[in-house]
Amino acid sequence: MSIVSGRDAVSSRKNPSPNILIVDDEPDIIELLELTLARMGMDVVSARSLDEAKQLLQSKRFQLCLTDMRLADGEGLDLVKFIAQFCADLPVAVITAHGTAENAVAALKAGAFDYLAKPVSLKQLRDLVKSALNLPPMAAHAVPAASSQSNQRVLLGESQPMRQLRATIDKLSRSQAAVYISGESGSGKELAARMIHERSARHQQPFVAVNCGAIPENLMESEFFGYKKGAFTGAEKDHDGFFLAANGGTLFLDEVADLPLAMQVKLLRVIQEKQVRRIGESQEKNVDVRIISATHKRLNQCVETGQFRQDLYYRLNVIELNMPALREMREDIPLIATAVLEKLCRDAARPVSSFTKGALAKLVNYDYPGNVRELENILERTLALCGEVQIGEAELQLPVATKEAKSSIPENINLILPDLDSGLPLQDYLDQLEKDSIIKALNISRYNRTKAAKTLGITVRSLRYRMERLGLNENV
Structure with a gap:
C-alpha cells in the first residue's frame, strides 16, 4: 500500500498553506470546519466516509487530519489506527459526542494527537490546529550514539x-x-518526561518539574496555584505558581503519590476545568498545560488503600509509560557506563578513563537497586578515589549490601567466568557470560522459565528475548 506521508513535504510544495483532511458525514460540521480553517489560511479537503479518507491519504499529502468518531462505514478509531500504522508522522484529532470520555481515551491510546468534543469550540479548534502544525518532525529510529551532538536528550x-x-x-x-x-x-522518569516534551508540539514552551514530596503541605496551594501580592503575610509580590508558569507547556509532577488528599481534590478541579485562581484573587485564569506525572510507588495500590483518589488517578493515567530497570537491560550497561564515565571525565577536566574487561563484567553483573542514578554515583565515587586512567574491578568498590546478579543464582550453580585472557572481543565475552548464567539458571529450575527469570532477577519477557538473541531457544 502506498501512503503519502504528510509533514515532511511541506517545504517541497509550491503552495505553503498546510493541507487539512476533514472526515465527517455531517454536512453542517464539515461546513463549520472548512470555514474556520479557510480563515486560518488552510487548504481543506473533506471526506464523508472511511474508505474515501483512506483513498485521499494514499494520493495526497496532509499536515493534519480531523475525523469524527462515528462514520457511516466505520469508526473514526479505525482511521486513527490506519494513520498510526501507515503515516505515523501525520497528527490526527478526533471529534466526538458519543461517550466522550471513553472514546477520547481510546483514541488517544490508539495514537490520536488530541480530541474535540461536540459542539466544537472554535477557539479549541484553532488552538489544536496550531499545536498540531507546530509538531517537530518525528525522531529517526536509529540508535543514538553516545557522542551525539544533538541538543535533545x-x-x-x-x-x-x-x-x-x-x-x-x-x-x-x-x-x-x-x-x-x-x-x-533512578530509572530515568524525569528524563523520559523531558524527552516527551522536547519532541512535542509544546517544545518551545516551558517545562516545569515539581517534586510533590518536597513541598510542605501548608505551602502547596500557594506553590501550585500562585498568589496575589498582599494575599497573606509575607506575600510581598505576585507569584504565578506552577500551573501558570507552565502555561502552554508541560507540568511534570514527580512523586505525585505523595500529594495529600486535600491537595488532590484541588488538583483534580484545575485539571478538569483548565482554570486556576491565585490566592487573593476572585477571577480564575485559563491554563493550558499537559500533565505528565510519575512516582516510584504503585499508584493503583495507593488508590486501593485510599491514599490516592481514584478520579484523579484516571485523569493522570490516560497512558502509562513503564521505565525498565537497569538490570533488565544488562547488555546496555557497557554503553551507558562508558558514556557516563566520559561525561564525568569531561566535567572534571581530566583525561578520559576506560574500563578493563573485568570491571565491565562486574558492572554488568551488579543488580543496581538504584538503577542509572546508582550507576552514576558509583562511577563518580570511583573517579574521585581513583587516579588511574584505566579502571579495574578493585577500583569500582561496588556495594556489598546489595547482591549482584551472579550471587543471586543459587550457590549450586557454580558460575564459571570466561577466561579474561582468551582474547574474546568485549561483547562476545559479555554474551558468553550471560549465556552461561541463563543455562545454569535453567538447569537449576528444570527449565521452568518463570523460576529461571526470578532467579536471574529479570522478567520472563526479558529472559525470552535474551534466549532468542543468544540462540538458546534452539537448544531448549
Whole structure:
C-alpha cells in the first residue's frame, strides 16, 4: 500500500498553506470546519466516509487530519489506527459526542494527537490546529550514539526494552494525552518526561518539574496555584505558581503519590476545568498545560488503600509509560557506563578513563537497586578515589549490601567466568557470560522459565528475548 506521508513535504510544495483532511458525514460540521480553517489560511479537503479518507491519504499529502468518531462505514478509531500504522508522522484529532470520555481515551491510546468534543469550540479548534502544525518532525529510529551532538536528550542502548521505550516516547510526544510514568527510583522518569516534551508540539514552551514530596503541605496551594501580592503575610509580590508558569507547556509532577488528599481534590478541579485562581484573587485564569506525572510507588495500590483518589488517578493515567530497570537491560550497561564515565571525565577536566574487561563484567553483573542514578554515583565515587586512567574491578568498590546478579543464582550453580585472557572481543565475552548464567539458571529450575527469570532477577519477557538473541531457544 502506498501512503503519502504528510509533514515532511511541506517545504517541497509550491503552495505553503498546510493541507487539512476533514472526515465527517455531517454536512453542517464539515461546513463549520472548512470555514474556520479557510480563515486560518488552510487548504481543506473533506471526506464523508472511511474508505474515501483512506483513498485521499494514499494520493495526497496532509499536515493534519480531523475525523469524527462515528462514520457511516466505520469508526473514526479505525482511521486513527490506519494513520498510526501507515503515516505515523501525520497528527490526527478526533471529534466526538458519543461517550466522550471513553472514546477520547481510546483514541488517544490508539495514537490520536488530541480530541474535540461536540459542539466544537472554535477557539479549541484553532488552538489544536496550531499545536498540531507546530509538531517537530518525528525522531529517526536509529540508535543514538553516545557522542551525539544533538541538543535533545537521548536514552542510550540497543536492548529490546530500550528500543521499545524510545519508540513509545516518540509516539507519546505526538499526543496531548496525560502520561503517567511508572518505574523504580533512578530509572530515568524525569528524563523520559523531558524527552516527551522536547519532541512535542509544546517544545518551545516551558517545562516545569515539581517534586510533590518536597513541598510542605501548608505551602502547596500557594506553590501550585500562585498568589496575589498582599494575599497573606509575607506575600510581598505576585507569584504565578506552577500551573501558570507552565502555561502552554508541560507540568511534570514527580512523586505525585505523595500529594495529600486535600491537595488532590484541588488538583483534580484545575485539571478538569483548565482554570486556576491565585490566592487573593476572585477571577480564575485559563491554563493550558499537559500533565505528565510519575512516582516510584504503585499508584493503583495507593488508590486501593485510599491514599490516592481514584478520579484523579484516571485523569493522570490516560497512558502509562513503564521505565525498565537497569538490570533488565544488562547488555546496555557497557554503553551507558562508558558514556557516563566520559561525561564525568569531561566535567572534571581530566583525561578520559576506560574500563578493563573485568570491571565491565562486574558492572554488568551488579543488580543496581538504584538503577542509572546508582550507576552514576558509583562511577563518580570511583573517579574521585581513583587516579588511574584505566579502571579495574578493585577500583569500582561496588556495594556489598546489595547482591549482584551472579550471587543471586543459587550457590549450586557454580558460575564459571570466561577466561579474561582468551582474547574474546568485549561483547562476545559479555554474551558468553550471560549465556552461561541463563543455562545454569535453567538447569537449576528444570527449565521452568518463570523460576529461571526470578532467579536471574529479570522478567520472563526479558529472559525470552535474551534466549532468542543468544540462540538458546534452539537448544531448549
